[in-house]
Amino acid sequence: MTPTIDVASADDTAARITAAGGTIVQPKMLIPEVGYLVTFKDTEGNVFAVLEAIEGSPFAQG
DSSP states (O other), rough: OOEEEEOOHHHHHHHHHTTTEEEEEEEEEEEEETEEEEEEEOOTSSSEEEEEEOOOOTTTTO
């Protein structure tokens, strides 16, 4: 299971992580009815993901 962090923008977060030396493992993908998921590897090799929930998703901030 990959630790996943809720974010407002997957694109903005991906840009910040890659600028800091992280690498994209799985590019941004849409999970229907959930949101956009991007998986990364940090500079120490740890893998994690960020999720930008879409409106109406059970994961959306409200």
